[in-house]
Amino acid sequence: MRSAVLWLVDANAVSDADAAALSACLSDAEMSRYQRFVRRVRQREFLLGRVLLRFAASRAVGIAFDAIDIVERPGLAPLLQFPMAFPLSVEREFAFSLSHSRGWVACATSLDTPLGLDIEALDASRDIDAVGLAAFSAGESSWLSNLPEADKVAAFYGLWSDKEALYKLMSHTGERPELPELVMGSVRQTSGPGWQAQACALPDFAVSLCSRHPLASIEQIHLQATTPSAWSRQLGDA
Template identity: 50%
Template sequence: MRSAFILLYDARQLADHDRDRFLACLGESELLRYRRFLRPLRQREFLLGRILLRFAVARLAGVALEAVHVAERKNQAPSVQLPLAGAALPFFSLSHSRGWVACAASVDTALGLDAEVLDAGRDVDAIGRAAFSEAESIWLSSRPGEDKAADFYAMWSSKEALFKLMSVQGNGSLSPEHVAAGTRLRSGPDWHARTWTQQGLVITLCSRERLQSVARICLQGAAPSAWTLQLDNRLS
């Protein structure tokens, strides 16, 4: 059974002493990028993303968190190395939105993740006309008013998640339609999308292979040992 999990964390709850402890885990290239962010919240999002990535990879690879090496790559997802040469790396994808950080991981299939805070006050029709294809914009304009904001974010996050998945597969320049015959698509050649709402977020996970199980865990505290217990309880 193909499965994945998504870790969620509110970076705004991170205490300064925990921030400093996590900073000590970062490598040189990560620290350089961290320091380039001007807003403290964006720094925390970046930091938590890299810590969640280490935690998820360590969990699936069966190694210590400290053994996972992460390095930045320009305009790409970070690279990850395990201590054993030739060891199979889990698939992963990261996202952040207004203080929330999300990390998806799987040993079964390539992933693309996007999480967006749902803001019902935005002019989603105008944004859709600017950002979506004609068919996608027409679909959005036809949606009932009470559902339109959620439908916009579902479409937006699906497109973002699919872009990440296709970038991992070397097809990032492609932009498949997400609407056909007036219906929003949730799968296509080599991609399958699932969308949820949780914690005020719209979350979409795209996978190359269809997933039978996706656990979503909102982590509490700042101790990876506590996260392990939370994940164990959710997956058991």
């Protein structure tokens, strides 16, 4: 039975002192990219994303946090490198996906199936019908425009998040995928050949986790602090 873990942390809560300490774990390439961000919130998202990815990977495969290297790949998801003595089969099976929105960082991991993850903050001030018409197919935008007004914001971001997560899932080969229609005959689609999407709960956000194979369970962990040592204590480590 396949499963995944979804980790969530609020990067807005990171202090300057913690950010300086956390940045020490970044590689030279990561640090160079980190320092290029102009907006503070985007810098914090990147930093917490890389720290959280190392932490989640270390928990999933049972190796030390600082034994994991991350290689930058322009235009693609980062590549994790485990110690040379680590079993290659586990390294190949380990899958992850990162996303961020409004300071929140999400990381999904699995040893069973490739993943695609997206998180989007709900923004009721946007013209949902107009944006949907520009961003979605004719069938998808028609489905959205015919919904009750009270349902449109959540439906828009749920659809957007599913499409983003599915794009990530289908982009593992480095090729530009052609996304399927997510509304067919006025029916919202959450699965298809080689994919399924599941919505995960986070107030005021849409969170979508797409997987190549059906997931029997998704463990969702909301980390309350902003450092790996505090996360370990929260999870009951000595």
